[in-house]
Amino acid sequence: xxxxxxxxxxxxxxxxxxxxxxxxxxxxxxxxxxxxxxxxxxxxxxxxxxxxxxxxxxxxxxxxxxxxxxxxxxxxxxxxxxxxxxxxxxxxxxxxxxxxxxxxxxxxxxxxxxxxxxxxxxxxxxxxxxxxxxxxxxxxxxxxxxxxxxxxxxxxxxxxxxxxxxxxxxxxxxxxxxxxxxxxxxxxxxxxxxxxxxxxxxxxxxxxxxxxxxxxxxxxxxxxxxxxxxxxxxxxxxxxxxxxxxxxxxxxxxxxxxxxxxxxxxxxxxxxxxxxxxxxxxxxxxxxxxxxxxxxxxxxxxxxxxxxxxxxxxxxxxxxxxxxxxxxxxxxxxxxxxxxxxxxxxx
Numbered sequence: 001x002x003x004x005x006x007x008x009x010x011x012x013x014x015x016x017x018x019x020x021x022x023x024x025x026x027x028x029x030x031x032x033x034x035x036x037x038x039x040x041x042x043x044x045x046x047x048x049x050x051x052x053x054x055x056x057x058x059x060x061x062x063x064x065x066x067x068x069x070x071x072x073x074x075x076x077x078x079x080x081x082x083x084x085x086x087x088x089x090x091x092x093x094x095x096x097x098x099x100x101x102x103x104x105x106x107x108x109x110x111x112x113x114x115x116x117x118x119x120x121x122x123x124x125x126x127x128x129x130x131x132x133x134x135x136x137x138x139x140x141x142x143x144x145x146x147x148x149x150x151x152x153x154x155x156x157x158x159x160x161x162x163x164x165x166x167x168x169x170x171x172x173x174x175x176x177x178x179x180x181x182x183x184x185x186x187x188x189x190x191x192x193x194x195x196x197x198x199x200x201x202x203x204x205x206x207x208x209x210x211x212x213x214x215x216x217x218x219x220x221x222x223x224x225x226x227x228x229x230x231x232x233x234x235x236x237x238x239x240x241x242x243x244x245x246x247x248x249x250x251x252x253x254x255x256x257x258x259x260x261x262x263x264x265x266x267x268x269x270x271x272x273x274x275x276x277x278x279x280x281x282x283x284x285x286x287x288x289x290x291x292x293x294x295x296x297x298x299x300x301x302x303x304x305x306x307x308x309x310x311x312x313x314x315x316x317x318x319x320x321x322x323x324x325x326x327x328x329x330x331x332x333x334x335x336x337x338x339x340x341x342x343x344x345x346x347x
Contacts, residue, residue: 016324016346018113021076023067026331030065030079032324038116045093046120050103054137054321055083055112057334057342060282064109071108071282078111080344084127084136085117094121102129104140106289108282115324115346125298128306134319135309137343138170143305143314145254145281146174150182151301153250153277154228158183161209163244164230165189165237166257168199170317170341173206175230177314180207187224189217189241206315214240228252235260245274254279321345 015037020029038049061080063069071081087101097103103124105112110123127139150156162179166172167188179186188203190196192213200211212220214237221243229241232255242251243265251274253262268274288294308314318340322330327344334342 015116016114017111018079018324018327018344019076020065020079023065023075026062026065026079026335027328030327030331032327038118039088041118043089043091043118045091046122047091047118048087048094048097048103048121048124049089049116049118050085050124051088051116052083052085052112052114052346054133054343054345054347055080055114056138056141057330057344058082058141060108060141061113062331062335073109073111078114080112080114081105081108081110082138082140083112084131084133084139085112085124087124088116090121096121097124097126100129102127102131102136104136107285113324113327113344125302127302128310130310131306132309132316134317134343135314138317138319138341139302139305141281142170143174143178144301145171145279146178147301147305148281148284149230149252149254149279150175150178150184150228153252153279156182156184156227159185160228161185161187161224161226161244162228162230163187163189163224163226163241164232165214165241166232166255167203167208167211169232169255169257171232171254172230173203173315176203176206176208178308181308181313185209187212187217187226187244189214189237217241230254231262232257234258234262236263239263239265242274242276243268245272247272248274250275250277252277252279254281317341319343 015035017033018030019033085103087097087099103126106123106125162184168190176186186209188208188211203211221240224244225246226244227249229251231238231253234256235258245268288298320340320342322344324344330342
């Protein structure tokens with residue numbers, strides 16, 4: 001649990017938090033609260049004091065503030081579920097972390113839109129200190145979602161094919177890049193748009209085997225064979241990508257951007273025994289805190305992704321940094337622009 005602290009008049013720095021006291025439109029319910037810093041607060045034996053470096057604004061954060069996300073922190077709550085922090089002090093009983101370590105929250109609902117926090121070591125996970133800020137602050141959700149879907153549902157072999165819709169999403173871009181590292185082919189479906197040639201060139205530069213508009217994919221779907229299909233759109237798009245699955249192939253749904261029900265191809269469902277699965281990264285993280293096997297997989301996942309980032313295998317994410325006091329502008333951009341990830345920077 002995050003600890004409630006008593007504040008002293010002798011604090012040197014100001015701590016900031018973006019909090020909401022009720023659910024609703026983030027523009028209306030989020031507010032900036034300035035507090036004395038936590039440097040003079042005594043730590044319990046299991047406590048850790050951290051300072052956040054940067055925290056992104058993700059769709060789940062917006063939904064959480066609106067009150068429509070499955071994870072609902074007790075109110076009043078600090079916004080944000082993902083972010084990169086540095087350890088500033090540890091309690092006498094903490095052996096797993098040291099001052100200067102980079103950490104991320106172990107699970108959703110932490111409240112990362114803040115400059116500082118005192119929590120317990122069990123609520124933090126150490127990550128590679130070599131991670132650049134833009135990658136470290138956005139490590140927890142998108143690249144890990146892509147990684148788990150590629151590793152957990154089908155025993156993919158080098159040369160196998162993965163089909164995905166919404167391929168230009170943040171997760172989709174990581175699917176392409178991780179698949180390239182694993183020697184997998186990717187067929188990537190996107191919506192048509194005026195600058196479609198630029199988008200195709202962009203995704204191809206990440207390692208995409210093919211990039212097709214929905215119209216182009218519809219014409220060629222019968223000739224495509226995939227072991228795994230990844231769906232974040234739903235509706236007709238999900239039905240089309242399920243058509244490509246081979247015997248006992250799997251379609252994993254992790255989003256529903258069209259807000260239409262997931263559809264599946266009836267013929268392959270009956271005659272090829274294909275499987276439809278759902279995936280929620282937050283649930284996987286929660287289970288990884290309980291099961292030792294998943295904890296080990298989590299450690300390997302972070303290590304693999306960090307190695308790929310550090311050796312330059314991943315393209316730099318498009319990031320826009322905002323000061324906490326610019327929260328209204330940042331929230332507006334986060335809900336209206338898909339071109340870049342919006343992050344609060346606390347240093």
